[in-house]
Amino acid sequence: MCARSITTTRWTQYLAPTDAVYIIGIVLGLFVLVFLDETPIRLIGACLVLLAGVFLVINVSARMREKVSWRPPNATQKLELRSQVRTSTDGTKRIVFDDYASSFNGDTDDQEQPTPPVRTESVAPPSNRRTERREAPPVGTTDTSEHGDDISSVRIVRRSSRASEVAPPTEPAPSNGQSPAVSPPNPSAPKIRHVQLSLATLIEEGFEEDAAEPRREFGHIIKGVMNVLRSTMNARTVTFFWYNADRAELIFEASISDVADSIRTQRKFPLGEDIISHIATDAQAQIVCDIQQSAECDLLPYYYQATGAKSFAGVPIFLYRTVVGVLSVDSAENDAYDEQTIAILGQSARLISMLVQSYTAKYDLQQNARTLETIVHFRRLLQRPDCSIGDIAQALVHAALTLIEAKGAGVVLFSTERNCWEVAAARGDELPQPGTSIELEGTAIARTIFEGVTVHCQHCQSVQRRYWQHEQSTDEGYFIAVPLRTPSENFGALFVESVRGRTSPQDIAALEIVGEQAGMLIAQLVLGHRVRHQALLDPTTQAYNSGAFTRRLEEELARCRDTGETLTIGLIQLDRYRALDQQPLIRQTVQEHVIAIIRSQLKPYHLIGRFDEDGTIGLGLVALSEDRARSLVEHIRKKIASTPIAIEGRTVVVTISVGLATVKGTETVEQALEHARTALHQAVRRTNAVVLYT
Missing domain, CATH: 3.30.70.270 (Reverse transcriptase/Diguanylate cyclase domain)
Known part of the structure; x- marks a missing residue:
């Protein structure tokens, strides 16, 4: 936990717009007191100055008492990292930690590794940072420490004692019937204060509903980690970015900020010269101080306007020794972060790395379970005497939308009545509706049908057309077409598309398994239909x-x-x-x-x-x-x-x-x-x- 103390600064920074009334009263009273000759009016001016000044002092004093500042926690084991100082032309000071990856790469053993000795090159300690040491309280005194945060609005007062003396035994009650003398209370006895706290205030709304979906559950836990960081550090904004090295871009996953109105709504950022990109590409933790207002938006890409940020700290997140994300904090105070900040962020990044591994495995298991449920549903569907190929197509569309998050899905089959390939079942807006014919020249669906291969395009740039010539295309989202095939025949295609998001190899593999099962079921229905029509009885x-x-x-x-x-x-x-x-x-x-x-x-x-x-x-x-x-x-x-x-x-x-x-x-x-x-x-x-x- 962190301790909080009163900040000693200029009183003028605690003025609020509402104080203008008192200031105007003081000025007006002084004017009356100095420039007017009538004694009663001058007395009124003096009273006005006195009352307005008293109210102004009361308000400013209350704000100064409420103002708190962050004091770094007393670490039980101080972390030492090798660092370098780089100063840019605009005066921004950047501290780069070279050996961060060897300490927090997320794949180290649980056993503690010895930390290398600190080697600092031309690093001057922050001018406004001091180390305080508290003497242990004497025996019999009570040490009171307060712990609180800005999120839960709960403050717990803990009283502890270091008394080592054994309390004297209680004297037996006298036998003459008189009441025993009341002994004074033991000053070293602990005092317990019960805090009435509802469990509902600690659980985020909607968490139980999203707990069954690993992606949403992971998002809830990431926000919880970010809330802890903001409440235990001098952090105004906490951000989490995914790093996609293949596409050379950053994905803005989540943020918690006191200046949320200045946060960009943009989700994807190409790699550039900003500090987040440098942390992701260099795989090094960095601290930035003395951020100039003119360079703030260029240095911190998640702001679209200057917010007065003066300090920044960020660390890369490793997964299997590869950078997959960046966790960062910033503050409006200069020189707000040091090596201990990097240690806290590094442990949080390691926790996020373990969460990613856990929820990746959980997502794979959930996909396998859903795929198995779909196969079982297909088998039960085939046992129905009135089962048709149209029923399988409808069940296939429902299964596809259950397996992955998509805007819509559909199935293309051959129509013997119309002698063409057409959409047999579909669900979703702006998708081809059932009965729509599919063009067979230069379309992704045609390639899936005739070649029996899976077609996957991200942002739909690898194919010119999906269904027909005059179709509405988009540069966002994805498109997947999976064949419905057996080892010897292909009966059609399952297509899934969305205007946003991405698909994983696990999603595509699940769709291919479902497509193969649907192809086998359609083959059984077709074979049964042929046998029934060729048989006489x-x-x-x-x-x-x-x-x-x-x-x-x-x-x-x-x-x-x-x-x-x-x-x-x-x-x-x-x-x-x-x-x-x-x-x-x-x-x-x-x-x-x-x-x-x-x-x-x-x-x-x-x-x-x-x-x-x-x-x-x-x-x-x-x-x-x-x-x-x-x-x-x-x-x-x-x-x-x-x-x-x-x-x-x-x-x-x-x-x-x-x-x-x-x-x-x-x-x-x-x-x-x-x-x-x-x-x-x-x-x-x-x-x-x-x-x-x-």
Whole structure:
């Protein structure tokens, strides 16, 4: 902890704008007292001077009592660093610590290393710095020290004693019934003062919500470290910069300042001649004194206007022996920092380095967990009977936006209906909407689709176009396109973009894993679709599949025309029940039950099969007139309605709606099916009915 003491300076610097009233009163009273002759008026002037002066003295004295200055903490082990002094042409004095990297590179062992002896070249000690030594209090006295800070507004008074004498034993109470004599209190006994402090005042608002996100949690802890530095040092502004050596730039991550209005909102700074850039590139801790007002903004890049900063101290932050950031403080007092300041900042920088390592590992684990959850969700999605490629595309977009922070994401697949590549699913503003065609010449998406490679562009400078020719481009943010592939095929691409921020290799790797899993699932769906269309019978009900049912109707129609028989086509649909719509597996069981009852009522040469993916059942009644066909279907309807089915311990009764159409004249199978569909729509509106198309 640090101690605070009263500062002895000129009283004029404690004047405030509100004191102008008292000063004007004093001047006015003096004028009346000197230049006017009437005695009563001169007495009034004298009283005015006296009252205004008294109030002015009271206000200034109160401010002087409240004024405190920082005194460096008494270090238990003083750190000695080798330093050099460099003075610029404008009078700014810069102290560079050469051996800082060997002491605070963040990768040293936990054991204390011997510090080299100090070797100072032409370094004069600050003129206004003095070392104070406090004598130990005598035995039996109380040493009172106050510790406080400007953040929590809590001051704790601690009373300690160095008494070594043993308190005398307590005398036994007299036996004559008189009350024992009260002994005087022991002056060496400790006195404890309880401070009522709510836990909510120590926890930053929103920390628990962001604790699940490592990046936001890291930001909260960094601000906590900066708050500690500002409250324990003579610091007016504390800043933290990331250093990107590949792009030769500084990223302004966080700041805590008493002059926040003068802090730049700019986030990225190119390397230059400012002190932050020198600390990052030279990997040396530096102290700057005698900062001139004209050079302040050039020396401290985070200010856009002069604020009166006189002293600055900054240290590099090492991660695996490489500089990754800069931690700095500045003050309005000249010669405010020394070697002990660098030691405190160095320990804080080492703490930040360990936090970076910890939260990097935590972020990787979280990304792996999210990726695994996405894969499990894909597997469960594939188990649903009604799962489609569109469902996988929607789940893929949601997974991408869960894995990384982005403005939006989308999936590009091939549309067999339009015979082109189009956006199948998308989420986010200013992104191509579902159904938008993608150009295949010179676009990043086309390269991902045809070459099966991941395309990643930061600031979108490595590719000219992403989707099409006339698109809105930006110089900020990033764009990623990941293929949805298997070892032998590529089914499309997943694209993610944002107008700000960057992506890490871990983010891209997670997207590639999710893309591969989605490609495998799409391949399974496509293979299953091909098998179902090439197979004649459904494996569970032994009914014809959709394609086989249509071909068998065409064959039976040709035969009926040769023999002069009648062909009646029927379409059957289960009436809508909410329980069936919400549970596809139960609906599949009910359909198998209905098909079994229908098959038991038909002749071996009648046709039964699945008509479409919605569960519609098709019938082909051969050699039956319209009346007989309608009577047979009506009997089937009643049979189904009167036959309950037990599902999961419950008894379920379902009904069906049927549409019939007889092939007449030269009608084709497609025309007859369209007539049967029209009749089915009428039956569905009635529910539990049979309608014959006329």
